Amino acid sequence: MDEARTLYDRSLELKRRVGDVQGEAPTLHQIAVLDADQGRVDEARTLYERALELERRIGDEAGKLATSIEMAMLDHRSGRRLQARQHLEEALEQARALRHAAYEARCLDLMGVFDRDEGRPAGARARWSAALALYRRLRMPGEAKEIEEELALLPP
Structure with a gap:
């Protein structure tokens, strides 16, 4: 996991250096997944929120869906049941609207x-x-x- 995190961090740095916002959002998302898997809930939440902000800005509907789903799972695991359901209900509505x-x-x-x-x-x-x-x-x-x-x- 540490090696994967190091590689993602390098990738994120390069994407930021060249201004690749479309590549930055999914990289933040993947780093958040790693943090969540290692129990770093607060760090993961912060990264998911940053990814979601970028996905909204660039209009990445599939990325927003994936991030919302991951945030719901993170909230559920950390006992934030109401927030988890809210994220998931929003994602479900969006998935249906997009026919995904x-x-x-x-x-x-x-x-x-x-x-x-x-x-x-x-x-x-x-x-x-x-x-x-x-x-x-x-x-x-x-x-x-x-x-x-x-x-x-x-x-x-």
Whole structure:
């Protein structure tokens, strides 16, 4: 992880030096993912917010979606459940508006996780069933299998 972080930091420095804002945003996003995976929540949140700001500025709709989803997961893991849901609901609306089925499925999948973790199995079942239908339509068998396994673990 440290080697990856070093490489991303170098990449970020180069992108900034040449004024590559379109390359800077996804690099910030990836560094935030590394920080989140290492438990550096505050650092990750700051980087996601900077990435989101750049993505808005350059009109990178897919980047905004990806960053919003990651921020929702970060908030959920750190106990900020309300913020997590807000990020995810906004991302779901945006995915639907853009007709981006893969991100729509990912949002529904995570909403199912949130519902399960918050003791709402009926909500989890509904969200995961919708995500499963999308994953199947998109021919994403790995994601579909994971959802099927989660659904099988829910109480009837």
